[in-house]
Amino acid sequence: MKNNIKKLAAISMATVLAVSGILYASFTGSETEVKADAESGEAEAAVIRTIENSIGYSTKGVDKEETVYVISDANGNVTKTIVSDWLKNKEGSNTLDDRSDLKDIENVRSNAGYTEGEDHEITWEADGNDIYYQGISDKPLPVDVKVSYYLNDKEILPEELAGQSGKVKIRFDYTAKEKREVLLNGKKTELYVPFTMISGFLISNDKFTNIEVSNGKIINDGDRSIVVGIGFAGLSEDLDQSSVLKDSKPEIPDYVEVTADVKDFSLLMTLTFGTADLFHVLDIDSTGIMEELEQKINELISATAQLKDGAGQLESGTAVLQSGFVTYASGIHQLSDGIYSLDAGAKQLAEKSKEFVSGLNTALNGTDQILGGLSGEQGAVAGAERLAAGAAELDNGLSKILAGFDDVKDENGNVIQSGLENGLNAVLQALGGTDKEGAEDPKTLQGGAAAVDNGMGQLQDGMADTIRSIEAGIAENTAKMQQIESALAYIKETGTDPATGTTASVEAVETYKTNYAALSGANSALRSVIDQMGEANLNENLQALKSGTESLKAGTAELAGAIAKLSDGAAQLKAGVQEAKNGTVVLEEGAKALSCGVRTLFDAVSTQLQPGLEQLYEGGVLLSNSLDTLYAGTQTAAAGAGGIENGTPRISEGIDKLVSGSETLNEGMGTFKAESVDRIEDVLNGDVKVMNDRIKATLNVAKDYQIYSLSGDNKTASVKFIYRTEEISK
Numbered sequence: 001m002k003n004n005i006k007k008l009a010a011i012s013m014a015t016v017l018a019v020s021g022i023l024y025a026s027f028t029g030s031e032t033e034v035k036a037d038a039e040s041g042e043a044e045a046a047v048i049r050t051i052e053n054s055i056g057y058s059t060k061g062v063d064k065e066e067t068v069y070v071i072s073d074a075n076g077n078v079t080k081t082i083v084s085d086w087l088k089n090k091e092g093s094n095t096l097d098d099r100s101d102l103k104d105i106e107n108v109r110s111n112a113g114y115t116e117g118e119d120h121e122i123t124w125e126a127d128g129n130d131i132y133y134q135g136i137s138d139k140p141l142p143v144d145v146k147v148s149y150y151l152n153d154k155e156i157l158p159e160e161l162a163g164q165s166g167k168v169k170i171r172f173d174y175t176a177k178e179k180r181e182v183l184l185n186g187k188k189t190e191l192y193v194p195f196t197m198i199s200g201f202l203i204s205n206d207k208f209t210n211i212e213v214s215n216g217k218i219i220n221d222g223d224r225s226i227v228v229g230i231g232f233a234g235l236s237e238d239l240d241q242s243s244v245l246k247d248s249k250p251e252i253p254d255y256v257e258v259t260a261d262v263k264d265f266s267l268l269m270t271l272t273f274g275t276a277d278l279f280h281v282l283d284i285d286s287t288g289i290m291e292e293l294e295q296k297i298n299e300l301i302s303a304t305a306q307l308k309d310g311a312g313q314l315e316s317g318t319a320v321l322q323s324g325f326v327t328y329a330s331g332i333h334q335l336s337d338g339i340y341s342l343d344a345g346a347k348q349l350a351e352k353s354k355e356f357v358s359g360l361n362t363a364l365n366g367t368d369q370i371l372g373g374l375s376g377e378q379g380a381v382a383g384a385e386r387l388a389a390g391a392a393e394l395d396n397g398l399s400k401i402l403a404g405f406d407d408v409k410d411e412n413g414n415v416i417q418s419g420l421e422n423g424l425n426a427v428l429q430a431l432g433g434t435d436k437e438g439a440e441d442p443k444t445l446q447g448g449a450a451a452v453d454n455g456m457g458q459l460q461d462g463m464a465d466t467i468r469s470i471e472a473g474i475a476e477n478t479a480k481m482q483q484i485e486s487a488l489a490y491i492k493e494t495g496t497d498p499a500t501g502t503t504a505s506v507e508a509v510e511t512y513k514t515n516y517a518a519l520s521g522a523n524s525a526l527r528s529v530i531d532q533m534g535e536a537n538l539n540e541n542l543q544a545l546k547s548g549t550e551s552l553k554a555g556t557a558e559l560a561g562a563i564a565k566l567s568d569g570a571a572q573l574k575a576g577v578q579e580a581k582n583g584t585v586v587l588e589e590g591a592k593a594l595s596c597g598v599r600t601l602f603d604a605v606s607t608q609l610q611p612g613l614e615q616l617y618e619g620g621v622l623l624s625n626s627l628d629t630l631y632a633g634t635q636t637a638a639a640g641a642g643g644i645e646n647g648t649p650r651i652s653e654g655i656d657k658l659v660s661g662s663e664t665l666n667e668g669m670g671t672f673k674a675e676s677v678d679r680i681e682d683v684l685n686g687d688v689k690v691m692n693d694r695i696k697a698t699l700n701v702a703k704d705y706q707i708y709s710l711s712g713d714n715k716t717a718s719v720k721f722i723y724r725t726e727e728i729s730k
Contacts, residue, residue: 043202043268048722050219050226051198051273059277063088063715064098068137068708070723074158074267076147076172083709084108084134092128097121099710102135120710137709142178143195143233145272145723147171161265163730168262172199172272173255176234180701184693191698192234193705195721199256199272200228211260215253229256233274238698239691266730272723276702304672311666318659325655329648335501336641342487342498343634349480350631353624356476359469360617366465367610374602381602384595391588395581470526473616477519477526480623484516499633501640515626522619525612547590 051057059065064087071080087096099120107113109132114124124131149161150169161168176192183189203211203225211218216229236252374380410416488509490498497504711717 044271044724047200047202047226047228047271048273051200051228051271057273057275057277057720059718061716062718063090064707064711064717066707066709066711066717066719068141068719068721070141070145070721072145072147072723072725074147074149074725074728076145076723076725078141081137081139081141082134083137084132085709087124087126087131087133089126089128089130094125094127096124096126096131098124098131098712098715100135101139101710102137105133105135107131107133121712135709139708140177141721142176142193142276142705142708143197143274143721144175144177145197145199145274146173146175147270147725148173158728162728164265165263166261168260168265170258170270171255172197172229172231172257172270174231174233174274175254176237178234178705180704182697182701184697185690189697191238191701193276194235194238194698194702195233195274195276196278197231197233197256197272197274198228199231199270200226201267201270202226203260203267207263207265208260211258213259214255214257216256216258227258229258231256235698238701239694265728267728269727270723270725272721274721274723275719276705277718277720304669308666308669311662311669315659315662315666318655318662322655322659325652329652332641332645332648335496336638336645338490338498339501339634339637339641342483343631343638345483346499346627346631346634349483350624350627352476353480353620353627356473357617357620357624359473360613360620363465363469364610364613364617366469367605367613370605371602371610374598374605380598381595384591384598388588388591388595391584391591395584395588399581467530470530473620474523474526477523480627481516481519481523484512484519488512488516497637499630499637501637501644511626515623518619518623522616522623525616528612547593550590 064085066086067084069082069084070078071082072078083102085098085100085102087098089096100122101120105114105122110129112125112127112129112131114122116122124133147158148171149156149158150171151161151164152166153169156164174195174197176195178193179190180193181188181190184191200216205220205223205225208225211225211227213227213229215231216227219226219228231253233254236254239252372379376382487498490496491504491509491512495503497508499508706717706719708719708721
């Protein structure tokens with residue numbers, strides 16, 4: 001608590017010094033003045049003018065201005081006190097009233113005289129002018145100035161220092177002597193009249209180097225320097241008597257020290273300027289120091305309470321953060337694993353999609369082959385049509401055979417042509433055989449049946465391959481759809497795109513849905529193709545083809561058997577022909593059904609299967625490209641997930657330090673509030689008020705000291721003291 005009170009006292013004192021404008025750090029000076037005055041030999045005037053200009057001393061507006069010249073030896077022992085007074089005739093009066101206890105008064109500017117009255121009253125015959133007079137005084141001085149000299153850290157008499165060289169120190173000590181009795185906190189107390197003391201002297205830069213001054217400044221023109229320093233007489237004692245300060249006090253200097261490296265020491269003189277006037281301008285009641293101090297302390301108390309609450313909340317929050325980060329780290333690990341799995345799946349999907357597109361391309365090539373086998377002059381459609389036409393011709397030929405069993409005779413009854421022979425020729429022509437190279441002639445009934453049978457075999461093989469490719473594509477599409485469903489479910493649950501590890505955008509979600517719809521549509525189209533290829537109409541057509549072919553083969557066999565019987569006899573031949581004709585009825589119906597089925601199959605493949613496979617192929621290409629993009633995204637996401645997972649331990653370490661620091665901060669804030677701020681609040685209206693009252697009393701004592709000698713009633717006055725020491729030389 002003592003340290004806090006000392007700080008408050010120091011704040012109050014600093015305010016006094018700042019408002020009075022006499023902080024020793026504020027010295028200024030004119031180097032050109034130093035040089036000019038030094039060259040003219042007015043060293044004393046140069047020092048006095050430098051001091052007054054440095055502190056901004058002014059007596060403007062006062063009625064009587066007094067300067068007390070204290071003549072001393074080199075150590076500061078007073079030998080004579082000369083007082084100079086300036087009476088200001090502001091209204092141009094013929095006479096000026098004054099009071100003075102000086103001896104040997106004389107007018108120093110004119111021949112105007114004066115008359116003496118009672119109680120040291122004097123009346124000057126001013127004749128409208130100001131009056132300047134001086135006299136001698138033997139009254140005690142309000143401040144003693146002691147000057148001490150040291151050579152190489154040992155005190156030495158000034159006369160012994162003359163002509164010496166080495167490290168020289170000159171010290172000015174100011175001791176207040178003038179006291180006033182005041183009523184302070186209900187008790188009579190004696191306070192010193194506080195004085196501002198500024199000491200200075202002019203030196204040659206040829207003899208003095210490495211000059212340092214405490215509480216002051218050096219004004220250098222290159223050849224010579226004026227050294228000035230500031231201190232306060234009585235001020236530290238007045239404030240130190242407070243029980244608040246005990247064994248400590250603010251840094252209020254009551255001395256000035258000057259050190260330098262010197263060759264052949266000599267010193268023309270030293271001058272010390274002293275005044276209490278600088279405290280006159282300070283009205284502590286008007287500055288609102290206590291109100292401002294109280295406001296700042298209340299702000300400190302409020303801010304400390306908020307900081308204490310905030311430190312507690314920070315400690316709780318960091319604990320929650322630490323606990324939550326464990327869950328976060330686990331989730332990051334799971335997310336990384338999921339992204340790595342997604343990346344591997346996306347890679348597999350991209351690779352399989354290319355296989356799927358290749359399969360679709362093979363299926364399209366298969367449909368081209370199917371259409372090639374069905375169309376054209378040598379195709380199954382044309383063959384089936386020729387088969388139907390051949391069956392009709394066969395039936396017609398058998399009818400002729402039956403009719404041709406009777407010989408054709410002329411009008412005379414002679415046989416013109418054998419009917420059997422004509423019939424057999426027609427049958428043989430309809431049945432057909434091989435061409436000149438030995439291959440089956442497709443233009444005959446037997447050759448057409450063979451073409452149809454061969455085309456149907458190719459058709460069955462192509463349809464089997466196509467169905468297998470389509471079923472594989474459906475399975476792959478279904479797997480991709482499940483992955484997309486999982487991704488959409490993850491986005492719905494976390495709002496994060498598993499492919500990138502960032503917040504899922506609307507475009508990303510739409511892309512997933514578009515790909516899903518494309519895959520679903522492709523599966524629907526593929527299933528439709530399988531359904532078309534496996535439904536009753538295609539089955540019936542294939543069955544019809546098979547039935548017609550079998551009927552054709554059976555009829556051909558029956559016909560061949562019947563023809564064979566022709567060799568056994570006409571009766572048997574006729575019976576066989578009749579039987580063959582009966583078989584041609586079945587053959588003709590089967591040929592018609594076969595022709596219709598092949599035509600239907602051709603239309604289905606050309607108008608449904610092939611366009612559907614083309615659309616599916618285009619969708620597959622789009623899907624493959626999309627999966628390539630997805631795979632590229634999952635690769636980026638996997639790299640990002642790895643970086644996040646690698647950085648997680650460092651974040652965890654930082655959070656641990658934050659938790660430890662927040663605990664220390666909370667504990668420290670509690671200690672600071674209890675041991676510092678709370679105690680400051682306790683003393684705000686106690687010891688600090690005592691300090692403030694003492695400062696007010698000290699300043700009031702300074703204001704009351706206006707004159708060293710005497711002044712007239714109702715006259716304002718100002719006094720300054722100039723202590724001059726004698727020259728030190730060989």
